[in-house]
Amino acid sequence: MSLESLAFNSLIYLALAFVIVIALLLIVAAIFYVIDVTQTQHTIRRNYPVIGRFRYWFEHLGEFFRQYFFAMDREELPFNRAERSWVYRAAKNVNRTIAFGSTRDLTTPGTVLFLNSAFPTLEEDATEAAPMVIGENCKTPYHAKSFFNISGMSYGALSKPAVIALSKGAAKAGCWLNTGEGGLSSHHLAGNCDLVMQIGTANYGVRDSAGNLSDEKLKQVAANEQIKMFELKLSQGAKPGKGGILPAIKVTEEIATIRGITQGEASISPNGHPNIKSPEDLLNVINRIRDVTGKPVGFKAVIGDARWLIQLFELIHQRGEASAPDFITIDSADGGTGAAPQPLMDYMGLTIKESLPWLVNALKQHKLKSRIKVIVSGKLITPSRVAWAICEGADFVVSARGFMFALGCIQALQCNKNTCPTGVTTHNKKLQKGLVPMQKAERVANYHRYIEYEVGMIAHSCGVTDPRKLTRHHIRIVQDTGESIPVNEMN
Numbered sequence: 001m002s003l004e005s006l007a008f009n010s011l012i013y014l015a016l017a018f019v020i021v022i023a024l025l026l027i028v029a030a031i032f033y034v035i036d037v038t039q040t041q042h043t044i045r046r047n048y049p050v051i052g053r054f055r056y057w058f059e060h061l062g063e064f065f066r067q068y069f070f071a072m073d074r075e076e077l078p079f080n081r082a083e084r085s086w087v088y089r090a091a092k093n094v095n096r097t098i099a100f101g102s103t104r105d106l107t108t109p110g111t112v113l114f115l116n117s118a119f120p121t122l123e124e125d126a127t128e129a130a131p132m133v134i135g136e137n138c139k140t141p142y143h144a145k146s147f148f149n150i151s152g153m154s155y156g157a158l159s160k161p162a163v164i165a166l167s168k169g170a171a172k173a174g175c176w177l178n179t180g181e182g183g184l185s186s187h188h189l190a191g192n193c194d195l196v197m198q199i200g201t202a203n204y205g206v207r208d209s210a211g212n213l214s215d216e217k218l219k220q221v222a223a224n225e226q227i228k229m230f231e232l233k234l235s236q237g238a239k240p241g242k243g244g245i246l247p248a249i250k251v252t253e254e255i256a257t258i259r260g261i262t263q264g265e266a267s268i269s270p271n272g273h274p275n276i277k278s279p280e281d282l283l284n285v286i287n288r289i290r291d292v293t294g295k296p297v298g299f300k301a302v303i304g305d306a307r308w309l310i311q312l313f314e315l316i317h318q319r320g321e322a323s324a325p326d327f328i329t330i331d332s333a334d335g336g337t338g339a340a341p342q343p344l345m346d347y348m349g350l351t352i353k354e355s356l357p358w359l360v361n362a363l364k365q366h367k368l369k370s371r372i373k374v375i376v377s378g379k380l381i382t383p384s385r386v387a388w389a390i391c392e393g394a395d396f397v398v399s400a401r402g403f404m405f406a407l408g409c410i411q412a413l414q415c416n417k418n419t420c421p422t423g424v425t426t427h428n429k430k431l432q433k434g435l436v437p438m439q440k441a442e443r444v445a446n447y448h449r450y451i452e453y454e455v456g457m458i459a460h461s462c463g464v465t466d467p468r469k470l471t472r473h474h475i476r477i478v479q480d481t482g483e484s485i486p487v488n489e490m491n
Contacts, residue, residue, distance in 0.1 A: 078334070079381065084405055086382055090450035091406040091443035110353075111478040112388050117463025126456065129466045132395060134229060134373050135296025135326035142194075142228040142296050144396065146175040147467060148386060148451050150444075151377045151398035152198045152233070152300070154182025156246050156255040156267065157415070162407055162424045165437040167191030169406075169444025178398065179205075181233050181244050181269065183258040184221055191441070197221055198231045198300070199289075201243045202269035204259040211260075213275065213285070215292050222293035229326070230289050232282075234273070234301040237331040237349070237378055243269030249418045252427055279312040286325050298327030298375070303355035304348070306362070313366040321371050329398070330355055332378020352378045352389070357487070360393030369393075381405065383454035390455070391470045392487070406447035407440050 029050050036042075036049035044052040082103060089096045106113065131143045150170055155163045157180065168191035170177040177193050179185075181200025188195055199206055199213070206217040221227055236244075246255075246267035256263040276282050282299065290297045303309070316324045333349025356376050363369040376394040380386050381402030389397050401409070408422040420426040423435035452467075459467045462474040476484035 078379065079401065079405075079411060083382055084411065087402055087405040087447060091447040093446045093450075096450065096454075107478060109478055109480050111484075112384070113476050113478065113484055114384075114387065114391075114458055114462055115474050115476060116461045120463055121460035121465050123460075125465055126460055127465045129468045132373070132468075134298075135290075137322055138290060138296050138326065139294030144176065144194075144228075146173065146448070146452065147390065147396050148448060148455070149175040149196075149396060149398045150177045150403050151400035152178035152180040152196075152231070152236075153400050153404075154180030154244070154246070155185040155187055155258065156182045156250055156252075157425060159420075159423055159426055159432050159435065160187050161432050161435040161437045161440075162404075163187040164190045165407055165435065165440035166403060166444060167193050168437060168441035169403075169448070170194070172441060172445035173448035175448055176228060178231065182246070182255070182267075183260075184224075184227070185254075185258050189224070189226055192226065194228045195224075195226045196229045196231050197227050198233050200233045200269050201271065201273050202259075202267075204261075204269075207260055209260075213289075215288075218289060218292045222295055227295065229296040229298070230293060231327075231329060232273070232276075232285065232289070232297070232299040234276070234282075234299055235331070235349075236300065237302055237333055243271045245269075245416075247416060247418065250427055279308055279315050282312065283315060283319065283323055283325075287323055290326075296326035298325040298329060298373075300329035300331060300375075300377075302331045302333045302349040303359065304333070304350060306355075306358065309359070309362060313362065313368055316368065317366070321368070324368060324371050327373040327375055327395075328359065329375040329377060330359055332376075334379060352376055352380075356389060356392045356394060383451055383458060386451060387455045387458045387467065387470060388475060390467055391472055391475045393472070402451075403444055403447065406443045408435060408443075 032053065033049045036045040036052065039046060042052070044055055046052075086096060105111070129147055131145045132147075133141050133143055135141045150166055153163075153166075158166075163185065164187045166177055167188055170193035171191040175194070176196050177188065177191075178196040179188050179198050181198050181202070181204055183205025184195070184197060197205070203211060203213050206214055206221055208214040208217070218230075222230075244267065248264055248266040251259075251261065251263055251265060251267055253263050255267075259267060261267055273285070276285055286297045286299065330352060332352040332355070334345075334351050356374075360369065360374060363372060363374070373395040374393060375396040375398055376389050377398045377400070379401070380389055380397050380399050386397045404424055405411075407424050409420075409424050410422055412421050414420050415425040418426045418428060420431060423432040426432065455467045459465075459470050462470060464470060464474075472487040475487050477487055478484045
């Protein structure tokens with residue numbers, strides 16, 4: 001057959017294929033047309049059949065186009081590109097420096113500025129922050145090595161490889177990992193790291209058959225040497241006033257067994273502890289857990305109406321300082337890793353910018369600051385934010401989403417849909433395969449190391465020898481005039 005004949009036949013086949021494709025597209029369009037004009041749920045599709053469907057597609061794609069093409073480095077929420085980029089570079093152990101000037105507007109009201117010293121700490125004079133003891137009067141106090149740790153993220157909300165990577169990474173870093181309210185799993189134990197057992201409103205992992213807090217289960221969990229502390233979760237930043245939400249699609253057989261619930265049904269925790277309805281009840285439960293376990297016990301809450309905390313502090317003085325919680329974890333009311341109703345995510349509670357200084361001041365006024373350690377959480381994913389929290393009086397900083405970024409999270413905003421493209425918050429095996437625990441554990445450890453290193457760098461620039469010596473005297477806040485004032489003048 002001649003070349004001309006081959007070329008002609010090829011053109012015929014291509015033309016036929018083109019006609020077939022067009023015909024199929026027309027058939028599909030006709031089917032969609034009939035579906036759209038006959039359905040009654042979507043006005044746009046009914047009035048503009050077929051082409052109206054593109055609205056929903058473009059709306060979905062808009063999230064990703066804004067993230068990668070249109071958003072400026074410092075304007076995206078909940079975390080901007082500059083913040084995420086620093087975490088990624090730290091986790092990958094690559095260059096973290098920038099050039100030609102800051103893209104941060106240093107004159108915006110509310111901007112935090114650190115005060116550099118004319119006599120910065122020299123390298124040979126720098127010291128490491130010493131371990132801090134939590135629960136000095138407990139049978140088994142906790143000597144916490146790091147001021148930066150991994151916040152509560154449940155197995156269920158996170159995938160198996162993600163939890164294993166965090167556990168192994170925490171062990172490498174020498175920090176603690178909070179289990180989240182979903183109970184203790186073998187994956188939390190995989191790395192042999194220090195663990196904080198969180199007890200949520202549903203008592204997952206330490207509940208009896210009726211769902212009540214079980215002393216026997218508490219003893220069993222506390223017998224594990226990896227468990228260093230217990231944290232009662234009253235509320236969290238994503239949804240103050242509402243319990244945890246784990247969609248039914250993420251309640252696998254294993255997770256149902258760990259939590260003591262039914263497989264395939266949504267895990268909805270109560271919006272409060274049924275046995276804690278007052279400061280008196282809270283102290284009673286804290287002391288009960290501490291007596292049973294012999295380990296430090298504290299609570300986690302988003303601060304809103306703070307009058308109950310004043311009542312709590314006064315009650316502690318009546319009962320004696322030994323009755324006090326060993327720590328208080330405050331969360332910022334501007335979101336978190338969990339699924340949450342938008343009204344609560346957007347409007348409920350105070351951010352740590354307001355609540356952290358208030359809590360520290362209140363503890364000092366009641367002479368309880370040395371007795372009760374302050375742990376703070378809420379969008380503290382970069383060294384400057386962590387250093388600010390320490391300046392304001394936090395003893396420890398914990399982060400969830402920072403470590404999720406270290407695992408490879410791209411802020412796809414699909415944590416609650418079981419469709420996380422990086423395998424961090426999904427139980428889809430195909431999506432999980434990209435998250436290799438041993439490699440990601442190294443990134444978790446790298447991220448932790450560079451947070452501590454650069455917080456130390458800020459401290460040395462301020463003229464102190466280690467981060468724990470940072471105080472409010474080392475920061476100023478920019479006002480509407482563009483000038484900055486000392487933080488102490490604001491409190």
